[in-house]
Amino acid sequence: MAYAVKAMPRPKSLTHERIAAAALAVIDRAGLDTLSMRTVAQELGIGTMSLYRYVEDREQLEQLVVDLVLNDLDPARPDGSWTERVIVLAERVRDAVGAHPAVVPLFLSHRHRNRHVMAWGEAVLGTLTEAGFADRRRVVAFRTLISYLVGAFSAEQLGPLSGPGTIVLAELPPTPFPLLAETARTAREIPAAEEFRGGLAILLAGLAATNPP
């Protein structure tokens, strides 16, 4: 204890949280592709290599950003029917991630080994269990939900119907793909949140339909 103090000639001047906040500031200001060890160090007013006193590598820096964003994930247990609870849980993730859209790619690759996400997953599995899902059927139900969420997030980020790709598809001529063209046009009128809820409703209807009594 006294030894630990003795072995600290100069106290640390930065915390992981402060570093993550700086990285998030860079991302929110100039986009994910401007994130680099150099830009974050500059944001903190320190030399590039000084960052490595606090962070193993870029990988860990990204993890810190994801952790920070997911701090806003509401951990309270929702109530209502099991389907209502799954909906609430799903929308909480969407809300947390949606607050910083540019970090979606980081979220997708770093979401594992984040304790908030794990607690969230445990809550989802608990809800499914109470609904009567078990064993393989529960695994498939859970993983299907995750797949939908992951796909919905990346679609909102860089999908063909929202984001830069939308413009291309929404203006394509009726031939040779009339349904695709019409779909792209109609899709522009649907708010992302509504579409997300719609897909979730379909999925939950499917889960309910395949749920044994």
Add this chain to the structure above:
Amino acid sequence: MAYAVKAMPRPKSLTHERIAAAALAVIDRAGLDTLSMRTVAQELGIGTMSLYRYVEDREQLEQLVVDLVLNDLDPARPDGSWTERVIVLAERVRDAVGAHPAVVPLFLSHRHRNRHVMAWGEAVLGTLTEAGFADRRRVVAFRTLISYLVGAFSAEQLGPLSGPGTIVLAELPPTPFPLLAETARTAREIPAAEEFRGGLAILLAGLAATNPP
């Protein structure tokens, strides 16, 4: 015509297809993160900058790879009930992409403006239309399917239950997340193809349940 020939002092020695094949060879041999203009040029036996005679930039090179992989997407119209047809169409994409798992990230970001994917989407939309889906409900149904597919592909690629992340999760202790631990263990026994079909079945059950008569 004669002018076009006149204006070609040296004939092109490479085709887009040959370039894409070289890039795919690099990816399949050493992984996606070894793909670079330099490695592809080396694979072709030409100088790095010579590649730019055939390709606008790295972006287009990646597009060519995706195009090549998706050439194996079966274009035939499937038959059976509408749910059976959607299943066949979904598994065709999975088969085409699954033949080169390392290109999944490229597929996710370059799938738009690929004509095979567009034709595939038109076929899916046609099937949904015949099943009675129209307007906004058809858009949501379509997009939900896409989201599930995209999510399933990336999950299979770098998900927590398959790939390197699996090991971490599958060996986590029962506390404090017992359901998560059990799910990870069970998930390892389920073949990816079976899980994919299971999720698809859930989704289609949901679509059928929400489909108006």
Add this chain to the structure above:
DNA sequence: CCTTGTAGGCGTACGGCGTACTCCTACGAG
């Protein structure tokens, strides 16, 4: 108060990347 060991901070440098620019040259057309 002064010495001393430790750890924070930083500058340099290396090997990678994508690609702009410029030069050389092989070749088909006349």
Add this chain to the structure above:
DNA sequence: CTCGTAGGAGTACGCCGTACGCCTACAAGG
């Protein structure tokens, strides 16, 4: 045979992540 064109290649620039080594501010022990 000449000539214009376009293919091919080398060099170089500004990025990136990060290994390495130096300098120095500081808290503890005397």
